[in-house]
Amino acid sequence: xxxxxxxxxxxxxxxxxxxxxxxxxxxxxxxxxxxxxxxxxxxxxxxxxxxxxxxxxxxxxxxxxxxxxxxxxxxxxxxxx
Amino acid sequence: xxxxxxxxxxxxxxxxxxxxxxxxxxxxxxxxxxxxxxxxxxxxxxxxxxxxxxxxxxxxxxxxxxxxxxxxxxxxxxxxxxxxxxxxxxxxxxxxxxxxxxxxxxxxxxxxxxxxxxxxxxxxxxxxxxxxxxxxxxxxxxxxxxxxxxxxxxxxxxxxxxxxxxxxxxxxxxxxxxxxxxxxx
Numbered sequence: 001x002x003x004x005x006x007x008x009x010x011x012x013x014x015x016x017x018x019x020x021x022x023x024x025x026x027x028x029x030x031x032x033x034x035x036x037x038x039x040x041x042x043x044x045x046x047x048x049x050x051x052x053x054x055x056x057x058x059x060x061x062x063x064x065x066x067x068x069x070x071x072x073x074x075x076x077x078x079x080x081x
Numbered sequence: 082x083x084x085x086x087x088x089x090x091x092x093x094x095x096x097x098x099x100x101x102x103x104x105x106x107x108x109x110x111x112x113x114x115x116x117x118x119x120x121x122x123x124x125x126x127x128x129x130x131x132x133x134x135x136x137x138x139x140x141x142x143x144x145x146x147x148x149x150x151x152x153x154x155x156x157x158x159x160x161x162x163x164x165x166x167x168x169x170x171x172x173x174x175x176x177x178x179x180x181x182x183x184x185x186x187x188x189x190x191x192x193x194x195x196x197x198x199x200x201x202x203x204x205x206x207x208x209x210x211x212x213x214x215x216x217x218x219x220x221x222x223x224x225x226x227x228x229x230x231x232x233x234x235x236x237x238x239x240x241x242x243x244x245x246x247x248x249x250x251x252x253x254x255x256x257x258x259x260x261x262x263x264x265x266x
Contacts, residue, residue, distance in 0.1 A: 003161075007154035011147060014257075018143040021265040034261040041150070041257040049157045049250040050105075051096035058095060069113055076120035077266050080127040 006048035013041050031077035039070045097243045105251045108222070112215065112255045116262045119211040126207075133208035134264070136201060138192040142264045145185050146256065152181035153253040156230070156246040163242045171242060175234040178249065182227045189220050212263055219259060222252045 001009075017037045020030060046062050047053040095102060123130045159174035196202075196209070203213050226249045233245030 003154060003157040007150060007157075010150040010154075010257075014143070014146045014150060017146075017261055017265060018140075021139065031266040034265045038258050038261045042254055045150075045153065045250055045254045045257065049153050049253070050247060054096055055092075055094040058092070069117075072117060073120055073262060076117065076124065077262075080120070080123050080130075 001048060001053075003048055006044045010041055010044050013037050013044075027081060028074075028078035031074055035070045035074050035077070039066055042066055097247050098240075101244050101247045105247065105254075108251055108255060112219070112259060115211070115215050115218075116259060119215065119262065122207055122211070129206060130208045133206045133212075136196060136199065137212070137264055138188070138195065139264050141188045141192055142260055145188050146260050148181050148185050148188070149253045149256050152178045152185070153250050155181070156249045159234075160239070160242050160246045163237065164239050168237050171237065172234045175230045175242070175245075179227045179230045182223050182230070182249075185223055186220060189216065189223075193217075215259060215263060219252070219255055222255070226252050 014037075017034045020033045020037070025033070043063060043066070046066075047059055052059040052062060092099060155174045155178040159171045159178065162168075162171040162174060193213070201209055203210055226245075229245045229248050233241040236242075
């Protein structure tokens with residue numbers, strides 16, 4: 001994937017986050033969707049903009065740590081209702 | 082005894098300077114702790130947080146997301162340009178990336194000005210304490226990034242541009258996590 005493809009995907013994912021928020025969706029469902037989209041955007045920035053794709057083992061470590069962190073955020077968001 | 086080469090270490094294929102990655106991970110940890118604390122405190126007053134969030138510029142923040150990811154794309158292209166020896170192109174791309182950084186700061190300042198005009202301050206509600214600390218600290222990083230991009234554009238070496246672009250991508254990375262937590266959920 002080129003950095004231009006990554007940028008286009010980032011724009012689409014960002015639009016997806018905003019659309020989910022203005023769709024009227026609330027609560028844990030919204031939190032889960034926008035945090036999953038944020039994780040995907042972070043992955044694109046790490047792997048394509050910052051070039052971590054050339055270091056697969058480190059990229060997997062970042063992906064796992066970020067996924068665990070997003071799970072913590074999603075749990076906190078869901079607990080608030 | 083078997084000797085080891087640089088290519089056998091766990092970090093040999095890490096792009097850019099190791100110290101820049103230490104900075105990136107440190108910044109992610111600081112903002113990450115702040116965002117987790119924000120959501121933890123929200124548990125004590127979900128209704129108050131929801132009401133306070135309604136005063137923010139959600140559309141402006143969404144536009145700012147587009148602005149920053151586009152700016153990051155320009156910085157990534159600038160690195161490629163300098164690696165290929167296209168110095169003028171690299172400088173043009175970094176100038177455009179910096180200009181978008183300025184757009185981000187103008188939109189952010191507009192939100193802060195409107196909150197101030199509505200009589201909302203740092204102490205109005207704990208939501209705004211977190212909001213102003215997290216987004217203000219992030220905006221300070223955007224400002225620092227603009228200065229750094231100007232500096233590496235002047236230096237015009239691949240190593241310098243790679244470090245400057247990495248800092249800029251870190252600012253971008255923090256925002257894509259901060260934006261949904263503070264503005265959307």
